[in-house]
Amino acid sequence: MVELNYHRETIDVYSFGVMVLEMLYRRKNLDRFQPEEDMHLLDLFKRKVEEERLLDIVDKYNDDMQTHRAEVVEMMRVAVWCLQSDFSKRPSMSVLVKVLEGSADVQSNLDYNFTTPMAPRPIIVVGHQGDAIGATTPLFASALSGPR
Structure with missing residues (x-):
């Protein structure tokens, strides 16, 4: 039972990290009104990390966010800690x-x-005629949380 609770908590921690980024950037994780390369907040965030331009996507019209930039960056680090690919490294x-x-x-x-x-991620779907059809399916947070 303890192990099951541990894995459930890693999902909660991952979701908390996503929520923190959504609050900092004042947008949803999936925003279909954005250009395709910016549609997924986590992809945008990773790109800004690589470009060393994290504060570019923080709300420029929010005086608190602009005044407390150091705290905003620290909250980004909290979010990244929650989003670690290896669920055992999440807090x-x-x-x-x-x-x-x-x-x-x-x-x-x-x-x-x-x-x-x-x-x-690619998957193979076999039709009723036995033909293989290529398809994709989203990889959800539950798949990232580790074994249940």
Whole structure:
């Protein structure tokens, strides 16, 4: 039972990381009104990390976000910690609470090359005639949380 709760918590932590980014950037993870390369917030975030331009996508019209840039970057680090591809490297919710209270620090060696949950992956669907049909399906957060 403890192991099951641990894996369920990694899903919650991953979702918390996505929610933090949505709040910082004031948009949903999937925004079909954006250009295709910016449609998925996590893909946009990863690109901005690579370009070293993280603050470009923070709300420019929000004075609090602009005034407290250091705190915004720290919250981005919290989000990245929650989004680690290796679910065992994600913090527990209790550790996250301590970080948010200021009694603990964000892990320093974060992997910014996390897996995005909506990245299509190929699958083979066999039709009723036996013909193989190529298709894609989204990779959801539950698949990233590890074994259940």
